[in-house]
Amino acid sequence: xxxxxxxxxxxxxxxxxxxxxxxxxxxxxxxxxxxxxxxxxxxxxxxxxxxxxxxxxxxxxxxxxxxxxxxxxxxxxxxxxxxxxxxxxxxxxxxxxxxxxxxxxxxxxxxxxxxxxxxxxxxxxxxxxxxxxxxxxxxxxxxxxxxxxxxxxxxxxxxxxxxxxxxxxxxxxxxxxxxxxxxxxxxxxxxxxxxxxxxxxxxxxxxxxxxxxxxxxxxxxxxxxxxxxxxxxxxxxxxxxxxxxxxxxxxxxxxxxxxxxxxxxxxxxxxxxxxxxxxxxxxxxxxxxxxxxxxxxxxxxxxxxxxxxxxxxxxxxxxxxxxxxxxxxxxxxxxxxxxxxxxxxxxxxxxxxxxxxxxxxxxxxxxxxxxxxxxxxxxxxxxxxxxxxxxxxxxxxxxxxxxxxxxxxxxxxxxxxxxxxxxxxxxxxxxxxxxxxxxxxxxxxxxxxxxxxxxxxxxxxxxxxxxxxxxxxxxxxxxxxxxxxxxxxxxxxxxxxxxxxxxxxxxxxxxxxxxxxxxxxxxxxxxxxxxxxxxxxxxxxxxxxxxxxxxxxxxxxxxxxxxxxxxxxxxxxxxxxxxxxxxxxxxxxxxxxxxxxxxxxxxxxxxxxxxxxxxxxxxxxxxxxxxxxxxxxxxxxxxxxxxxxxxxxxxxxxxxxxxxxxxxxxxxxxxxxxxxxxxxxxxxxxxxxxxxxxxxxxxxxxxxxxxxxxxxxxxxxxxxxxxxxxxxxxxxxxxxxxxxxxxxxxxxxxxxxxxxxxxxxxxxxxxxxxxxxxxxxxxxxxxxxxxxxxxxxxxxxxxxxxxxxxxxxxxxxxxxxxxxxxxxxxxxxxxxxxxxxxxxxxxxxxxxxxxxxxxxxxxxxxxxxxxxxxxxxxxxxxxxxxxxxxxxxx
Numbered sequence: 001x002x003x004x005x006x007x008x009x010x011x012x013x014x015x016x017x018x019x020x021x022x023x024x025x026x027x028x029x030x031x032x033x034x035x036x037x038x039x040x041x042x043x044x045x046x047x048x049x050x051x052x053x054x055x056x057x058x059x060x061x062x063x064x065x066x067x068x069x070x071x072x073x074x075x076x077x078x079x080x081x082x083x084x085x086x087x088x089x090x091x092x093x094x095x096x097x098x099x100x101x102x103x104x105x106x107x108x109x110x111x112x113x114x115x116x117x118x119x120x121x122x123x124x125x126x127x128x129x130x131x132x133x134x135x136x137x138x139x140x141x142x143x144x145x146x147x148x149x150x151x152x153x154x155x156x157x158x159x160x161x162x163x164x165x166x167x168x169x170x171x172x173x174x175x176x177x178x179x180x181x182x183x184x185x186x187x188x189x190x191x192x193x194x195x196x197x198x199x200x201x202x203x204x205x206x207x208x209x210x211x212x213x214x215x216x217x218x219x220x221x222x223x224x225x226x227x228x229x230x231x232x233x234x235x236x237x238x239x240x241x242x243x244x245x246x247x248x249x250x251x252x253x254x255x256x257x258x259x260x261x262x263x264x265x266x267x268x269x270x271x272x273x274x275x276x277x278x279x280x281x282x283x284x285x286x287x288x289x290x291x292x293x294x295x296x297x298x299x300x301x302x303x304x305x306x307x308x309x310x311x312x313x314x315x316x317x318x319x320x321x322x323x324x325x326x327x328x329x330x331x332x333x334x335x336x337x338x339x340x341x342x343x344x345x346x347x348x349x350x351x352x353x354x355x356x357x358x359x360x361x362x363x364x365x366x367x368x369x370x371x372x373x374x375x376x377x378x379x380x381x382x383x384x385x386x387x388x389x390x391x392x393x394x395x396x397x398x399x400x401x402x403x404x405x406x407x408x409x410x411x412x413x414x415x416x417x418x419x420x421x422x423x424x425x426x427x428x429x430x431x432x433x434x435x436x437x438x439x440x441x442x443x444x445x446x447x448x449x450x451x452x453x454x455x456x457x458x459x460x461x462x463x464x465x466x467x468x469x470x471x472x473x474x475x476x477x478x479x480x481x482x483x484x485x486x487x488x489x490x491x492x493x494x495x496x497x498x499x500x501x502x503x504x505x506x507x508x509x510x511x512x513x514x515x516x517x518x519x520x521x522x523x524x525x526x527x528x529x530x531x532x533x534x535x536x537x538x539x540x541x542x543x544x545x546x547x548x549x550x551x552x553x554x555x556x557x558x559x560x561x562x563x564x565x566x567x568x569x570x571x572x573x574x575x576x577x578x579x580x581x582x583x584x585x586x587x588x589x590x591x592x593x594x595x596x597x598x599x600x601x602x603x604x605x606x607x608x609x610x611x612x613x614x615x616x617x618x619x620x621x622x623x624x625x626x627x628x629x630x631x632x633x634x635x636x637x638x639x640x641x642x643x644x645x646x647x648x649x650x651x652x653x654x655x656x657x658x659x660x661x662x663x664x665x666x667x668x669x670x671x672x673x674x675x676x677x678x679x680x681x682x683x684x685x686x687x688x689x690x691x692x693x694x695x696x697x698x699x700x701x702x703x704x705x706x707x708x709x710x711x712x713x714x715x716x717x718x719x720x721x722x723x724x725x726x727x728x729x730x731x732x733x734x735x736x737x738x739x740x741x742x743x744x745x746x747x748x749x750x751x752x753x754x755x756x757x758x759x760x761x762x763x764x765x766x767x768x769x770x771x772x773x774x775x776x777x778x779x780x781x782x783x784x785x786x787x788x789x790x791x792x793x794x795x796x797x798x799x800x801x802x803x804x805x806x807x808x809x810x811x812x813x814x815x816x817x818x819x820x821x822x823x824x825x826x827x828x829x830x831x832x833x834x835x836x837x838x839x840x841x842x843x844x845x846x847x848x849x850x851x852x853x854x855x856x857x858x859x860x861x862x863x864x865x866x867x868x869x870x871x872x873x874x875x876x877x878x879x880x881x882x883x884x885x886x887x888x889x890x
Contacts, residue, residue, distance in 0.1 A: 003030075003031045003034065004079070005034050005075045005076070005078070005079040005081075006020075006027060006030060006031060006034075006075060008075075008078050008079060009071070009074060009075045009078055011372065011375060012078050012351070012354060012355075012372050012373075012375055012376040013074060013078075013354040013355060013372075013376075014355055014356050014372075015354065015355065015356050015357035016070075016071065016074060016075075016354065019067060019070075019071065020071075023067075026067065026068070026071060029068065029071075030071050030072060030075060033072050034072060034075055034076060034079075034081075035081075037072075037073070037076065037082065037086050037090060038068065038069050038072045038073060038090055039093075040093040040096075040097060043065060043069065043093060043094060043097040043098075044097055046061070046064075046065050046068070047061055047062070047065060047097065047098075047101045052105065055105070055106075055109075055180075058101070058102065058105050058180065059180055059183070059185060059187075060185070060187055062098045062101065062102065062180065062181070062190045063185065063187035063188050063189065063190055064187060065094070065097075065098065065190075066094060066098070066188070066189075066190050066191075067187070067188070069090060069091070069094045070142070070357070073086070073087055073090045073091070073142075074142065074354055077347075077350065077354075078351075078354070078376055080378075084343050084346055084347060087142070087350060088134070088138065088139045088140055088141075088346075089138060091140040091141065091142060091144070092134075092135060092138045092139065092140040094140075095131070095135055095140055095146050095191055096131075096135075096235055098181060098190050098191070099129060099146075099148075099177070099181065099235060099236070100235070100236055102176075102177050102180035102181060103127060103129065103173070103177050103236055105180075106173055106176040106177060106180065107126070107127065107173055109176075110169060110172060110173055110176070111158070111160070113160065113162060114158045114160045114162050114163060114164045114169060115158035115159040115160020115161070115162075115163060116158060116159055116160075117152070117156060117157070117158050117164075117166040117169045117170070118156050118157065118158070118159055118166075119153070119154035119155070119156040119166075120154070120155075120156055123154075125152050125153055125154060125156065125166055125170075126152070126236065126237035126238055127150060127151070127152055127170050127173055127174065127177075127207065127236060127237055128150075128151040128152060128153070128234050128236060128237035128238075128239065128240070128243060129148055129149075129150060129151075129177070129234070129235045129236045129237070130148065130149040130150075130151060130232050130233065130234050130235065130243075131146065131147070131148060131231075131232070131233045131234075131235045132147035132148065132149060132197050132228060132229070132231060132232055133146075133147040133197075133228070133231055134147075134231070135147065135148075135233075135235075136231035136232050136233040136315055137231040137233075137315040137316050137317065138233075138315065138316060139316055139317065141346075141349060141350065141353065141359075142350045142353045142354065142357075143353035143357050143358060143359045143360075144191070144359060145191065145192045145193065145194040145359060146181070146191045146192070146193055146194065147194045147195075147196075147197050148178075148193055148194070148195055149195070149197060149198045149232075150170060150171075150173075150174040150177075150195070150198070150206060150207035150208075151207065151208060151209070151210060151213060151237075151243065152166055152170045152207060152208075152209055152210070152237070153209065153210050153237075153238070153239040153242065153243075154166070154209060154210070154211075155167065155209050155211070166209070167205070167207070167208070167209070170207040171205065171206045171207045173207070174195075174206045174207045175206060178193045178195070181193050192359070197225075197228050199212070199213060199216040199217075199220070200216070210239070210242060210243060210246060213246060214246045217246065217247070217250040218250070221250055223263035223266075224263070225250075226250060226251050226263075226303060227263075227299055227303065229247055229250065229251045230251055230299055230302055230303070230306075230315070231315045232247055232251075233315060248313075249307075251303070251306065252302070252303070252306035252307040252313060253303075253307045254307050263303075280362065282362055282363040283361045283362050283363075284345050284348050284349055284352070284361045284362075284363065284389070285345075285349060285361035286361065287393075288393060288397055289341075289390075289392065289393025289394060289395070289396040289397040289400075290345065290361075290393065290396070291342065291345045291346065291349065291361075293396050293397065293400040294317065294321075294338050294341060294342045294345070294396055294400075295317055296400065296404070297338065297399060297400050297403050297404075298317050298320040298321055298324065298338075299320070300403065300404070301320070301324055301329055301330075302320060305329070305539070308536075308580075309327065309563075310562075310563065310566045311323045311326075311327070311562070312324075317342060318339055318342060321335045321338055321339050321342075322335065322339075327546075327559070328546030328549060329546065334399050337395045337396075337399065338395075338396065338399055340392070341392035341393070341395055341396045344388070344389070344392050345389075345392065345393075345396075347377065348373075348377060348389065349361050351373055351376040351377060352364070352373065354376065355369055355372060355373070363386075370382040373385065414471035414472065414475075415432060415436075415471075415475075416432060416433075416436060416470075416471040416474045416475055417471045418432070419432050419433060419444075419445075419448075419471075419474065420448065420467065420470040420471050420474065421467070422452075429441060429445065433445075433478075436474065436475055436478035437478030437479055437480075437483050438478055438483050438484065438487075439483075439484075440484060443484050444474075444484065444487060447484075447487055447488055447491050448470075448491075450491065451491045451494060451495065454495045454498070455494070455495070455498045458498055458499065459501070461501065462498065462499070462501040462504065465501055465504040465505060465508055466494070466498065466504055468508055469504055469507055469508055469514075472511065472514065473490060473507075473514060473518070474487070476514060476515055476518045477490060477518055477522075480518065480519075480522035481522065482522065485522075485525075486518060486521050486522040489521040489522075489525065489528035489532075490517075490518065490521055492528070492532055493517075493521070493528065493531060493532045493535070496532045496533075496535060497535045497538075500535065503535055503538055506538055506539065506542065507538070509542075510541070510542045512541075512542070513538065513541035513542045516541045516547070516591065517531070517538065517541055519591075519594055519595075520587075520590065520591065520594060523594040523859065523860075524590070524594070524859045524860060524861065525860070525861035526651065526652065526858075526859060526861055527587075527590055527594075527859075530583065530586070530587070530590075531587070533690065534580075534583050534689070534690060536580070537583055537584065537587050540584055540587050540588060540591075541591075546588075547588055547591050547592075548588075548591065548592055548595065548597060549588075550592075550606075551585060551588065551589075551606060551609070551610075553609045553610075553612075553613055556581075556585065556613065557613045557616070557617075560577070560578075560581050560613065560614075560617055561617065563577050563581070564577055564578070564617060564621060569625070571625060572687070574621055575682055575685065575687055575689075575692075576687055576688070576689040578614055578617065578618065578682070578692055579687065579689035579690050579691070579692055580689055581614070582610065582614055582692060583689075583690065585610050586607075586610070586651060589603060589606055589607065589610075590651065593859075600848070600851055600852050600855055601821075601823075601848075603855075604643075604647055604648045604649055604650070605647050607649040607650065607651065607653070608643075608644060608647040608648075608649045611640075611644055611649060611655060611693065611737075612640075612737050612738060614692060614693075615638055615640075615655075615679075615737055615738050616737075616738035616739075618679055618682050618683060618692070619634075619636070619638060619675075619679060619738055619739055621682070622675055622678040622679050622682055623636075623675060625678070626671070626674060626675055626678060628667070628670075628671050628674060629671065629675075630665055630667065630671060631663075631665075633740070634661070634663075634672070634675060634739070634740065635661055635662050635663040635668075635740050635743065636659065636660070636661045636663075636672050636675060636709075636739050636740055636743070637659075637660045637661075637736060637737075637738070637739035637740050637743035637744050637747065638657055638658075638659060638679075638736075638737045638738050638739050639657065639658040639659070639660060639734055639735070639736060639737060639747055640655065640656065640657060640734065640735055640736075640737040641656035641657070641658060641699045641730055641731075641733060641734045642655075642656035642696075642699070642730070642733060643656070644656060644657075644737070645733045645734040645735045645819065646733035646819065646821060646822075647821070648821075648851075650855065650858065651858075651859070652858075654693060654694035654695060654696055655683070655693045655694070655695050655696070656695075656696045656697075656699050656730075657695055657696070657697055657699075658697070658699055658700045658710070658715075658734070659672065659675075659676040659679075659697075659700070659708065659709040659710070660709070660710055660711070660712050660715055660743055660747060661709055661710075661711055661712070661743070662711065662712040662713075662740070662742070662743050662746070663711075668711075669707070669709065669711070672709045673707070673708050673709050675709075676708045676709045677708065680695055680697065683695050699727070699730055701714070701715060701718040701719075701722070701723070702718075712743060712746055712747070712750075715747075715750070716750050719731070719750060719754045720753075720754065720757075723754075724767075725764060725767040725768060725771070725807075726767075726771045728754060728755065728807060729768070729771070729800075729803040729807070731751055731754055731755060732755060732802075732803050732806055732807070732817070732819070733819065734747075734751060734819070735748070735819050736748055751817070751819075752814070752817050755806060755807065755810050755816075755817040756810045756811050756814050756817055757811060758811045759807055759808065759811070761808050764804065764807055764808060765804065765808075765887060768800060768803070768804045768807075768887075769887065771800075772796070772797075772800050775790070775796060776790065776792070781866070783866055785866035785867055785868060785869070786866060786867055786868070786869040786872060786876065787864065787865065787866050788850050788853055788854045788857070788865040788866065788867065788872070789850075789854060789865055791876070792876070792880065792883075793875070793876025793877065793879040793880045793883075794850060794876065794879065795847065795850050795851060795854065797879050797880070797882070797883050798822055798826075798843060798846070798847040798850075798879055798882065799822060800883075801843075801879075801882050801883055801886040801887070802822045802825050802826060802829075802886075804886055804887065805825075805829050805834055805835075805886055806825065809832075809834060813832050813834075815828060815832075816828060816829070816832070822844075822847055823844045823847060823848060826840045826841075826843055826844040826847070826882075827840060827841070827844060835882070835885055835886070836885070839881050839882055839885045840882070842874075842878040842881070843878050843879055843881065843882035845875075845878070846874075846875035846876075846878040846879050847879070849872075849875055850872070850875055850879075853865070853867065853872065
């Protein structure tokens, strides 16, 4: 019986040829089943019918199954009808099915003689077989070993006539299981079993309880074992969650772990040394640009960030590469090149193993094998295959070295090393510092001396890291506009993080991160304070392409939602996650702001979108946790006023909020008041991760004396019949933020109606002017400087002028009621003939520039935005002209 796929199999695999020659009946089975993948259910059916009567029959059946899966999967792969995922999934499923069947058989046989193993409470115990490496990742090779660890939950004894301790029972069971899979019989073997990844390796117990494993990982677990346990997956037994509670904190640290770079770099150096010693450069797994380098590239990010990012705790390598690109830790191009190389290298690896069913990753030396490999990979000859292979390997090496390039660890030759260590004489020290850009060397030395005093008791390894970091840092800081102030901020940060060596490792591993950090510290004491209080933000500085990427709020919102979902019912964890999200996004916007990549309008828009995202999630989580909630989704909405409503938020702005509901339930007022209180608590509580937002709820009907939440009907009645003029001014900058969409639409309709009501222009003018005078009196300025916001000709005057024009004319010109910002409304007022162009347009420019200056001054740390009047050119004059045209038209 002939079939093209069978013929190709025979040409490309000596083992396949021998197997079909020895068992001709398999050819027919292969042809009959080659059109589809060999499924897990088919594997189970093959093993279960008829039942195996004894150990010999079981061993034969397992090996016969392996032969069938091997033939069908190999033939489909070589024919091009099976992709890499189908191949690795089939072999991973085969390992799990065979392992489970053998375990069940031998457990029953042992229990029949010795009884069931039980813990002290009498609960039965089962062997938990943990798949490591590629089996754990569901990525098993064609002729791979399977790396296993044998565990059991609790100590105890069996309950039979010839009792054993649980420890002895599971050791015996483990030995039986290993033999069932790996013994080479007349039918071959199923899988070679490697148990050397267990604690203490070959000298460790064959099986052990969870408690012993935990003690080992805590006290003796080594860096390479963290790497090994990344893909660990329990395959049998129970109590899997308990096991992962032990393993997860060992592998995925709570805090960022940049020491992982050095650990994996050292492991890679050892592998490279062994490859060179054994002349294995042509090994597609361990050689340069091989599979292992791709795995290391993915896994170092898992070790560093898996404690913070749950999505990085997945096991398959390709999934991790995709996730790294999604969250911006790897470029899309790098991910594509590494994924393509991984696919190519794994297919080469499989075809090497198809040749003789040998566990090898070495390219062949003989001409026959080279020709067979080239044909199996679809190349005209071996040279063409090697050319393509080398292209992939060069790309892998390039990306690997970009991630793992060793930092300059020896800073002794740095010109400023003598300054930092205090070994240079006074004259030389002063000259070096002045040459580096410092105008007052004595102040620099005082700052460094103070830093040394605060870090004198550090561990030796941490002190070495600090000593390596200081010379290049001092050089970069010297190039800033105010190097002394920047150095003081940097020193304060170092004092805060010095005992957390991983942050020093981060700055040492990433010189670009150090430069970015210095730029932020130089630009803003507010930024310096943020990073010093929350040093985990340093992590964000290492991926410039992500740091400078405009946020996709829909995607970021989905990521935040998923992260909060990972902590169901854990209020503290969810509150911290919200705060970390805000801090990370704020830092990214700050970096783009300092780099000049964002206009003030774009920055304010994005800070407002950030607040919207956080408020939406806060509302949802507070409702979920409200014990008195009476429906799945609240009939409740959050309305933003002020800077949030007008999308003019700054970095430290508070949120002006009003809460509305539209629910006829008799308990509605009480329930939604509790919801609003809960929301306010979530926003304003100070946790170790900081505060989310300060809030101001006084813009609700009747202000601080009014109800915390209002029904839509009560709010409507208040706005139409009781609200003061200043409250209608505030309404001009209000918008629906989140919650029930119907309530949001109702609010927007009411807002439009209120703003467009006919008004007595003269009475309105008197009330607006009185309110402006009240505000002016509340912000006295005797400094001799011009207050950009509050003085006449400042920002508030523009806002009041626009609001007065809006409330006066919107009944006839309703487009003025749109919440589109003061600059756009000034241009509309000019287009509608309410203002001359030569008044409106200079005022709009002045408003933009005054806000920009205010932002710069606040960012630089000033409490009040005041400047020399002469420094703002004609902007106040343009605003005063607007004021005159709006309130006193001729």
